[in-house]
Amino acid sequence: MEPDFHRIKRLPPYVFAEVNQAKAKLRQDGADVIDFGMGNPDSATPQHIVDKLVEAAQDPKTHRYSTSRGIPGLRRALAAYYARRFGVELDPEREAIVTLGSKEGLANLAQAITSPGDVILAPNPCYPIHSFGFIMAGGAIRSLPAGGDPSLSFRENFMAALERAVAHSIPKPLAVVLNFPQNPTAQCVDLDFYGEVVEFCRRHGIYILSDIAYAEIYFGEPPPSILQIPSAKEIAVEFYSLSKTYSMPGWRIGFAAGNPTLIAALARIKSYVDYGAFTPIQVAATAALNGPQDCVDQVRALYRERRDVLVEGLNKAGWAVPTPEATMFVWAPLPTAFHNMGSLAFSKLLLEEAQVAVAPGVGFGEYGEGYVRLGLVENTHRTRQALRGVRSFLSRADVG
Numbered sequence: 001m002e003p004d005f006h007r008i009k010r011l012p013p014y015v016f017a018e019v020n021q022a023k024a025k026l027r028q029d030g031a032d033v034i035d036f037g038m039g040n041p042d043s044a045t046p047q048h049i050v051d052k053l054v055e056a057a058q059d060p061k062t063h064r065y066s067t068s069r070g071i072p073g074l075r076r077a078l079a080a081y082y083a084r085r086f087g088v089e090l091d092p093e094r095e096a097i098v099t100l101g102s103k104e105g106l107a108n109l110a111q112a113i114t115s116p117g118d119v120i121l122a123p124n125p126c127y128p129i130h131s132f133g134f135i136m137a138g139g140a141i142r143s144l145p146a147g148g149d150p151s152l153s154f155r156e157n158f159m160a161a162l163e164r165a166v167a168h169s170i171p172k173p174l175a176v177v178l179n180f181p182q183n184p185t186a187q188c189v190d191l192d193f194y195g196e197v198v199e200f201c202r203r204h205g206i207y208i209l210s211d212i213a214y215a216e217i218y219f220g221e222p223p224p225s226i227l228q229i230p231s232a233k234e235i236a237v238e239f240y241s242l243s244k245t246y247s248m249p250g251w252r253i254g255f256a257a258g259n260p261t262l263i264a265a266l267a268r269i270k271s272y273v274d275y276g277a278f279t280p281i282q283v284a285a286t287a288a289l290n291g292p293q294d295c296v297d298q299v300r301a302l303y304r305e306r307r308d309v310l311v312e313g314l315n316k317a318g319w320a321v322p323t324p325e326a327t328m329f330v331w332a333p334l335p336t337a338f339h340n341m342g343s344l345a346f347s348k349l350l351l352e353e354a355q356v357a358v359a360p361g362v363g364f365g366e367y368g369e370g371y372v373r374l375g376l377v378e379n380t381h382r383t384r385q386a387l388r389g390v391r392s393f394l395s396r397a398d399v400g
């Protein structure tokens, strides 16, 4: 019998599978592939955080089921972070919940609030859970396309897309997903932008789900939180994650903070589906947030150095790419000679010809076409090696 599962039919096969297969084949044949394709931080978690995990795990009391909202000390540590970093007050009881990474939080919040056919506005291109979380929950996605009129600013284009979405969606949108600094485009916004979106969404009764996974991975001005807008808590929740800030992607620990109704809805769903993260992980996460922060400066410095080497090298090789102000990604338009080729075909060609793997932009949504994403996950030595390959490939293309 051919399985015909309603939700599975709505999830396309993993978009990057084709490039991954080609990568695996090359590696099997002995090639040294330099892989900028993933967004998986490669640094070790800082030692004092690992030590805290080990210490907590020695106590058998921590081996029991934890609580699905998260231990109170960790929720207080999140509130202290928001106060320190953003000047935002959070009630750790009603306005904060611990999640198994922000991805889990987003997916379960989508389950909690979406009725079949509800319209959700999501950026395009986007990190896949920003759209598929709601598709899995039975919602319909309307895209907020990146780009737009080149004579307008990002803010103007975005607000125009929001206006159009509200005018032309039936039913009226339930929620909008925001993600700044953004994966994959590295787009950043300021507080005025958030102020305008909050005002618009309050007027139209639309919830805002903001993801600030890259809030601490910045190279210029520190990115703001939407909760800095005084009325945001009436309609907004924000997801934060320890995965990138403290190089803890495998630990699966993050948060949602903000609107108490949305937090309560997420807490209700989570009380049915999980017992919370392993307590020692939560104790170690508390140590991460409350402890010394020089490890975060080091992570920023590491990504900055890699960014500078990669961006300068690509530009020198004749591939014009912008310098990201935040995130661990370079969002690169296809080189001029290949700009009509399509991002998937270009990614496969680059892999074959330069042994360099990148993520095709179309994998993040149709408006990602024409771009590839390079993750700053290879060290500077290997990045330079990749640049030699790219340079030689591009010069061969020029001659051809």
Ligand SMILES: Cc1ncc(COP(=O)(O)O)c(C=O)c1O
Pocket: 039, 100, 101, 102, 103, 104, 127, 179, 182, 183, 211, 213, 240, 241, 242, 243, 249, 252, 253, 254
């Ligand atoms: C924008 C964005 N949000 C969330 C996540 C996942 O974070 P977490 O590990 O907390 O689930 C990622 C990971 O790449 C991401 O890029």
